[in-house]
Amino acid sequence: MKIRWRLxxxxxxxxxxxxxxxxxxxxxxxxxxxxxxxxxxxxxxxxSQVKMSTLAALCTALECTPNDLIEVDTTPVERPATPPRLVADTSQAVVAGRGRSMPPL
Incomplete structure (x- = not known):
């Protein structure tokens, strides 16, 4: 979300x-x-922040609403797709004779 100050x-x-x-x-x-x-x-x-009392005073002095002073972009943020998790094939390690074993079931 992006906020733009339009004072x-x-x-x-x-x-x-x-x-x-x-x-x-x-x-x-x-x-x-x-x-x-x-x-x-x-x-x-x-x-980065404005007190509510200051915002109210600005609206009073300029005869406007907070919507005239602050613009909020509510466009949803697109997140990158998560890559698929790789699952290690442990059966080859046992066959290769490296001393690894399968976890108990």
Whole structure:
């Protein structure tokens, strides 16, 4: 499963072009004070995790839903077919006289 962070696109659709503008909106509309560095990181990078409260504040500030901010690719992952397991033929080892025997039945 692949997840794509679409904050910049959602912000651009609402004519928010910079992290500074987003930071101001978060404070004014959602009451969330974030550092410039944190807003910049959200705006320019794909985060590995986002707090639910931050996600809710982003949705409030941008007047959008989480679906506008996060795209999830639910295409099933194809796994390679497992090669068949090879079964050793132990009867030849006994015949060849190498001292090996068959396990008890």
């Amino acid at each position: 910049r696109m959602a912000a651009a659709q609402r004519e928010v072009w910079t992290g500074t503008e987003l930071r101001r909106l978060l404070a004014e509309k959602a009451g969330l004070e974030m550092s410039s560095a944190s807003v910049s990181a959200l705006f320019t990078k794909e985060p």
